[in-house]
């Protein structure tokens with residue numbers, strides 16, 4: 370079935386209507402774009418979060434490599450963290466939008482500008498965000514591929530609400546900016562770091578990425594300014610073995626309770642858990658999508674305990690494989706599926 374353009378936008382409208390207006394926003398009236406007047410709210414469990422995403426490796430493979438195992442001694446190993454779907458792009462989109470919006474491949478997509486994202490929820494509360502992309506050729510670059518940088522691993526640029534907004538698109542910055550921001554003491558509240566196609570294991574393997582991570586930890590992640598202040602999540606976009614459950618090796622580091630260092634947590638999580646943990650931490654409300662679904666949005670356990678949030682206990686046999694594509698709004702709507710010639714917009 371093909372969606373007409375009219376039904377596409379009707380759905381877009383629905384999706385926009387979905388976010389719940391939280392009490393804070395209600396009481397303070399108009400909030401949009403007013404974040405200079407409203408100081409950022411303190412987080413309940415953390416004030417900054419940084420996600421670093423790797424690519425396409427199986428849990429057992431990663432867990433058998435020294436560089437990854439050694440780092441696990443510094444954090445909480447999430448043993449039951451699951452990707453949403455295959456392949457890469459829909460997982461990155463889900464991390465910011467709470468849905469894959471029907472994206473089933475890695476092509477050049479533009480998600481309509483009126484689809485809400487985590488960036489809207491953060492900005493409404495005066496919180497800041499940045500997406501660090503190793504090897505992106507310039508700030509706000511919207512192209513498909515340049516050297517070892519790829520658009521499909523960028524969780525912001527695919528949304529036109531970011532790419533077409535001159536101010537917001539500047540939050541998409543080269544990876545080197547992270548060190549500069551740490552040094553300047555100007556860390557955004559919400560951060561996402563994508564290593565290049567070699568360092569994230571996409572075109573290499575878990576051993577290669579582990580070596581890169583060791584160095585990245587030594588030079589960047591272990592900086593006290595970051596480590597003390599920021600909840601860090603290392604995770605993978607998806608598993609490599611399609612016939613199996615889409616479980617991915619994931620580790621929480623940084624601003625975690627000291628006594629939990631070197632422990633394991635077997636709570637059932639998905640990429641929506643990260644969104645929902647962020648939403649709960651700052652009372653952001655929700656996007657009304659996967660982030661609001663009790664079966665896929667468990668909050669990181671140590672945070673849940675601190676804020677008295679009750680997670681859902683999902684039995685092993687009830688955990689979905691999450692290994693299929695999910696069709697919807699944008700299925701068949703990428704640039705090359707809707708144009709027979711020409712190149713996607715820059």
Ligand SMILES: *[C@@H]1O[C@H](CO)[C@@H](O)[C@H](O)[C@H]1NC(C)=O
Nearest residue numbers: 378381382383385481482483
């Ligand atoms: C969303 O955008 C489309 C086209 O860009 C437009 O037709 C539609 O009315 C918009 N919906 C809302 C809720 O703004």
Ligand SMILES: *[C@@H]1O[C@H](CO)[C@@H](O)[C@H](O)[C@H]1NC(C)=O
Nearest residue numbers: 427428429608610613614616
């Ligand atoms: C991912 O692949 C690994 C193979 O190493 C497999 O053990 C696992 O079941 C798959 N998904 C999970 C559940 O890690």
Ligand SMILES: *[C@@H]1O[C@H](CO)[C@@H](O)[C@H](O)[C@H]1NC(C)=O
Nearest residue numbers: 475476477513703704705706
């Ligand atoms: C879409 O375009 C990208 C970039 O040019 C290309 O890599 C990809 O294979 C294309 N997909 C299809 C279905 O043609």
Ligand SMILES: *[C@@H]1O[C@H](CO)[C@@H](O)[C@H](O)[C@H]1NC(C)=O
Nearest residue numbers: 611612613614690692693694
């Ligand atoms: C998902 O896993 C099931 C069970 O192993 C398998 O039958 C199915 O083919 C897999 N789906 C894909 C798209 O690989």
